[in-house]
Structures are given as C-alpha cells and as structure tokens.
Amino acid sequence: MRIGELADRAGTTTRTLRYYEQLGLLPARRAGNGYRAYDEEDLRLLRQIRTLQDFGFGLEETRPFVECLQAGHPEGDSCPASLEVYRRKLAELDECITRLQDVRAQVAGQFDRAVRARDGLAAEPSGQAPHCELANERAKE
Amino acid sequence: MRIGELADRAGTTTRTLRYYEQLGLLPARRAGNGYRAYDEEDLRLLRQIRTLQDFGFGLEETRPFVECLQAGHPEGDSCPASLEVYRRKLAELDECITRLQDVRAQVAGQFDRAVRARDGLAAEPSGQAPHCELANERAKE
DNA sequence: GCTGGCGTTGACGTCGGCGTCAAGGTCTAC
DNA sequence: GTAGACCTTGACGCCGACGTCAACGCCAGC
The missing domain is CATH 1.10.287 (Helix Hairpins)
Incomplete structure (x- = not known):
C-alpha cells in the first residue's frame, strides 16, 4: 500500500503521514522506486494514533502506544x-x-x-x- | 509614566505593551523624546485586559471591554x-x-x-x- | 565625557500539527 | 510518446502571544 491509499483509508493526508515518519512515529519501508510502502499493521498503528489524538493526546503522548503495538502486543495500551x-x-x-x-x-x-x-x-x-x-x-x- | 513602570505595575513586560499597542488595543501617547507616555487610566485598561486574559479570553475578545472603558463607562462590561x-x-x-x-x-x-x-x-x-x-x-x- | 539604565524600531524564534507550493521523478493508460 | 495521476524532498506559512536579540537614541549622575 502506498502513502495515498493509507491516508485515504485512515481519513488523513499524505502530509500528515510524512510528518509522522519525520517524527519517527510511523516509519515506512521503501519500495524499489523510493515510494513509501505500508501494510495493514501500519494502518492499525495509524488508527491508534488518530484515536488518541481525537482524545486530545499530543503526538508524543501517542508514542508509547505505537511502540507497544510495534513490539507485538495485542493492544496499544497493553x-x-x-x-x-x-x-x-x-x-x-x-x-x-x-x-x-x-x-x-x-x-x-x-x-x-x-x-x-x-x-x-x-x-x-x-x-x-x-x-x-x-x-x-x-x-x- | 513610561513603559517600564507600567509594565512593572501591571506585572507584565514592555514587549507585551508594545504588542498591545501594535494591535491598537492599548494606544500610547508620546512624550517629546518619543517615549511612550501612560497614565493611571491606561493601567486600568491594562488590568482589564489581563483579568480577562486570565479567564482565557483572547486579546481580540478583550477589545470591547477596553473600548468600553475608553468610552468613559464605569466598567469594561458596562x-x-x-x-x-x-x-x-x-x-x-x-x-x-x-x-x-x-x-x-x-x-x-x-x-x-x-x-x-x-x-x-x-x-x-x-x-x-x-x-x-x-x-x-x-x-x- | 562616559557609563549605565532607560527607551526606540525591526525582525526573527517559539510551540504543534500540519497546509501548501515548487520542482522534480515514476508509473500506467492511451 | 505523452498526459496525468501518483510519488519524492525541501522549504515556507499559519495561528497567538509574546521572548529575545540587534543596533541604535536619550538622559542622569559621576
């Protein structure tokens, strides 16, 4: 999945995703042509971030949740x-x-x-x- | 009264006062040497602004109160x-x-x-x- | 006259979370 | 081969309420 599709599916923008990557919050693999490549797991991470943001969490505050999911735990708050x-x-x-x-x-x-x-x-x-x-x-x- | 004294008496800074003047919120007369000149009435206006700010009012929201006082009314909320x-x-x-x-x-x-x-x-x-x-x-x- | 403490304007920096533009590269369909 | 829909990086803009620095003017006391 490329950046545009992920943005659409999460209801956000490509700018936002690049920003998150810049923060090291949502790193992306790269395809051979240099395009960012995402998968379903990234969509989960992104949704976790957005959910917390909707609660008023700052991006840095969402980091532990994202790292938790990245570590393989079932929920971001595990x-x-x-x-x-x-x-x-x-x-x-x-x-x-x-x-x-x-x-x-x-x-x-x-x-x-x-x-x-x-x-x-x-x-x-x-x-x-x-x-x-x-x-x-x-x-x- | 010059800007430094007014700032001290209101518990704020000269930068803030210049900023308010720039917004047209707290205009100042000028002394012969170009220094800003304030009086007790300006202190009242300034205190009105600060009080409202402490309540979470934006500067633009304090404008009606300031103008009310400037118009000679007894209170900013008259x-x-x-x-x-x-x-x-x-x-x-x-x-x-x-x-x-x-x-x-x-x-x-x-x-x-x-x-x-x-x-x-x-x-x-x-x-x-x-x-x-x-x-x-x-x-x- | 000279130091020090006031004042002046102008302009850039801050914080968060992006929006928006510019100048290009890549891939697909016709 | 070419239009156009995607992608890339880089960089500046925005909002509010100032902080901070630069480079200068004014004035009092010694």
Whole structure:
C-alpha cells in the first residue's frame, strides 16, 4: 500500500503521514522506486494514533502506544508506559475541567453583576477582580 | 509614566505593551523624546485586559471591554458588546467542559479496560474505539 | 565625557500539527 | 510518446502571544 491509499483509508493526508515518519512515529519501508510502502499493521498503528489524538493526546503522548503495538502486543495500551500516559492524562483532564468550571463560575458572576448594574440595581461595587488562573494555563509562577 | 513602570505595575513586560499597542488595543501617547507616555487610566485598561486574559479570553475578545472603558463607562462590561462576549464565552466554556467530561469518561473507560486485560481478566474485546471529538477541537467536519 | 539604565524600531524564534507550493521523478493508460 | 495521476524532498506559512536579540537614541549622575 502506498502513502495515498493509507491516508485515504485512515481519513488523513499524505502530509500528515510524512510528518509522522519525520517524527519517527510511523516509519515506512521503501519500495524499489523510493515510494513509501505500508501494510495493514501500519494502518492499525495509524488508527491508534488518530484515536488518541481525537482524545486530545499530543503526538508524543501517542508514542508509547505505537511502540507497544510495534513490539507485538495485542493492544496499544497493553504496556505499562501506555497506562502511565492514561493516568497522567486523566489527572490532566481533571485539573483542566476543574479550572474551567472555576472560570465559568467567575465569568458567570461577572456577567450577572454587569447585567444587574445595567438594570440600575447598583449591587456591591464588585470588590476586587476574581484573578483566576484559567483555561490555557497562565498558572506558571 | 513610561513603559517600564507600567509594565512593572501591571506585572507584565514592555514587549507585551508594545504588542498591545501594535494591535491598537492599548494606544500610547508620546512624550517629546518619543517615549511612550501612560497614565493611571491606561493601567486600568491594562488590568482589564489581563483579568480577562486570565479567564482565557483572547486579546481580540478583550477589545470591547477596553473600548468600553475608553468610552468613559464605569466598567469594561458596562457595554452591550462586552455582555455579548460574556455570553459567547459562557457558551464556549460550557461546550468545552462538556466535551472534556466526555473525553475523560472515554479515557477512563479505556484505562479500566486495559487494566482489567492486564490482570488477566479478558473482558469484552473492547469492540470498537470510542471515536470522540475531544478537547482541542477536531470536530470540524 | 562616559557609563549605565532607560527607551526606540525591526525582525526573527517559539510551540504543534500540519497546509501548501515548487520542482522534480515514476508509473500506467492511451 | 505523452498526459496525468501518483510519488519524492525541501522549504515556507499559519495561528497567538509574546521572548529575545540587534543596533541604535536619550538622559542622569559621576
């Protein structure tokens, strides 16, 4: 199977596949003419990558899963390293969700206050600003 | 007040202030020597921007708030355009949170299945992959 | 006058995950 | 033999919000 067909079957593009190869994530054998040659197993690897990406995993995070499959294990998550990535991701998701809920509450508060102010009902002067950390992390220092 | 002092007082950098000016977000008057000159009102504008940024607003989304203050209103969210941004942001947050919770459930499911498989308990062969849309939106088409 | 600490503009680098173009090679069908 | 559908590598573009460097101007104190 050549690159175009694999891309089509996985619902992605040739550019993406070359990029993955460049990262060493999805290496390809070569045919005599220099064309990349893939097989059904590569399609599995690729699908593993895409599935994880759909979950928000970065490409580097998918690497343990791919290597696990390449090592001959039945599933990409049959290896300890993959499970560890799952654990880290779950923690990350929890933190992210918590932060977003926090932000949502703060924004809703600001919104309500602003609407009440607009309606003439001068509530508390709003005190000080909420000063959160928010979604796309600024919680560096 | 010059750019360095304003940056210090707002806890940001001069590069950031020049960038905001470049966007037309925080224009500066000029002293005779070409130095940017700011006053306390600019500090307010800047704090408004930073507060919203901490909530995850993009710079362009802060523009209505800044313009509202510049127009002389008591608060950045005293104007309809700002309230509209609040509304959009709340909807965006809700969607994002929902999606993340969805992803979290799917990842947790995968994790549990993998752990059970590892422990020898061959549960259902896992059927097909979850195939979600996930956090950083891939839900394009 | 000279050092040091401010300021100025301009331009390139960063991060991820590719898109898009350019200039060519390869293979198949007609 | 030639069109056109594939493939190759290389390189630049994009998004947002700045960081960082270069090369220079301005000003205060010694």
